[in-house]
Amino acid sequence: MTEYFQDRSAIFESERLLKESYTPNDLPEREEQLKRLGLEVLSPVLNDAPPHNAFLYGKPGQGKTAAARFLLEKLQNEVDDRSGVSLTTIFQTCKGHHSSYQVACDLVEQLTGENPNGHPKRTVFARLYNALQDIGGIVVIVLDEVDNIGNKDMILYELPRARDNNHIEDMDVSVIGISNDMTFYDELDPRAKDSLCEVEIHFPPYGADQLRSILNRRSEKAFVDSAVTQEAIALAAALAAQDLGSARQAIRYLYKAGEFAALNDESQVSEEHVREAENHVEQMNIAQSIRDLTTQDQLALLALTSLANESETPASTPEVYSRYTDITSHVETNSIAMRRVRSHLHDLDMIGVVSGAKRSGGSRGGPKYYWELNTDFETTVDVLTEENRFNNVLELIDKP
Ligand SMILES: Nc1ncnc2c1ncn2[C@@H]1O[C@H](COP(=O)(O)OP(=O)(O)OP(=O)(O)O)[C@@H](O)[C@H]1O
Ligand SMILES: [Mg+2]
Known part of the structure; x- marks a missing residue:
């Protein structure tokens, strides 16, 4: 086998069974x-x-x-x-x-x-x-x-x-x-x-016990005997149950964890691999949700990312808005009012890309929203760079 490929048979008995197209019997x-x-x-x-x-x-x-x-x-x-x-x-x-x-x-x-x-x-x-x-x-x-x-x-x-x-x-x-x-x-x-x-x-959402039994059955055939610990299965089931209760998500965690174990030349899938897998899968999901955002949502996110790069987050809505207008002057797009940017930030919060928290405004009036990235900085920049017209703005982010 060349340096480009890896024999994963020490971990996977039948990897095909972990794919989406497989119908359980x-x-x-x-x-x-x-x-x-x-x-x-x-x-x-x-x-x-x-x-x-x-x-x-x-x-x-x-x-x-x-x-x-x-x-x-x-x-x-x-x-x-x-x-x-x-x-x-x-x-x-x-x-x-x-x-x-x-x-x-x-x-x-x-x-x-x-x-x-x-x-x-x-x-x-x-x-x-x-x-x-x-x-x-x-x-x-x-x-x-x-x-x-x-x-x-x-x-x-x-x-x-x-x-x-x-x-x-x-x-x-x-x-x-x-x-x-x-x-x-x-x-x-x-x-x-x-x-x-x-x-x-x-079809109501699966609980942790149901996900565990789904994963147990699937892993029995998909993985080599004793290549997956019970702890790893329980953790993958618990993480998926806490989030969406989705069997697809639980199976993805376990498959990715197996891939991480194989890449590290380890013979057993551990809880650590499952945590790594969850993190990876979540970053992929977030990347997809950033891709699916509207242009104005992406611009609001870009403004916040730029502030994060300068350690200027959490930032208030006017601070984000000021960076947003700087950016729209570099990108060929119309800018919208602060009130609407605030509403885009709330939308981003809803899908978990940013997080906003109310803090007291001190001597200057009532509580205000402060915003920060809720996603991995590198992933966010990578995904936003896919959008060509944001490239010159992202260069500014690299060199503040
Ligand atoms: N009870 C179960 N036993 C074994 N595997 C299951 C079970 N439920 C779901 N799965 C597996 O989980 C994955 C997702 O299931 P499925 O595609 O049927 O979900 P769905 O409800 O159709 O979701 P969507 O609404 O997103 O299409 C598939 O790989 C499926 O084989
Ligand atoms: Mg379906």
Whole structure:
């Protein structure tokens, strides 16, 4: 092996199992949700009737996608063993899609191999219904991350009603929608709610014990025997439980911890590696949230970063604002009023990029907000540098 690669087999038995794409074949922590999905939603299929339409919701990383994949695969196996029922399941992620038009195009492509993008909406839907008609029998369409297409969108009531509206005949289409956006359901168009949400199944956040058992099961197969300590698993579970209760996050911590152990040529993943991993993953998340900020949010953050570089933080809102106007004179952008910059700082505080605290103003009036960076300075500068037009401002930060 050259100096460029490393054999990680002393730590990982089957590293693939730690990837996002892996679907577990056992989800005992979701027994209740799986039972409801099976008994209340899917069971009619075994009797050659279409399943009910359903809506699965809960925060990110709660096993919604995994549960749907797992149970639909099980159902397919059951059906394959019986004659007389024709079941087809179609998984479609709506991630990155902002309308039913795009989702319908993708569905047509999945079914026919041709993407009708660019054709009128009516044509696209006609092709979708034709493709479904060609399949026949019972078709279950899972629209994952369905909140992306917005809650006023027609596909959510059109698809479940395709047969009632004579778009298809002698066959049935049912829809299972999945979402991690809590406001999506509340604001869903009443007609869509009526068709889609015959059964609603909530996936509440995992607790530390559940995350520990998820990690134990996964690590048994993914890691070499005794390469992970119980303490490391307990810590990864506890850290994830305190934060989002997300299994995805817990698995990421453990995977990254394993990678740190491998990089250091150690044969066991320790609590220290988990802490390092958590720190790393959090910095990556923060980096992503900085990338996703609006320009004005980034400018407010840039002002604070520049003050931090000169050890001038915590800084009051007028101090941040003064640096902000210095910066906007270097960057081709309009500047906004102090009141609005303050509101951007509060937004940054909400997502954990900066932190603001009220302090008494001493002789000069009532309490004021003081702001400081809540992120790693280097990461923040690195991410802001990705934005080309901030480069000359960041040079000023390097040389105060
Ligand atoms: N009970 C469980 N047992 C084993 N693995 C699980 C369990 N729950 C979730 N996972 C794993 O955690 C990760 C996240 O789960 P999943 O993708 O199903 O979450 P989700 O609820 O669909 O999240 P999102 O809303 O972000 O799409 C996946 O790798 C999945 O395999
Ligand atoms: Mg999902």
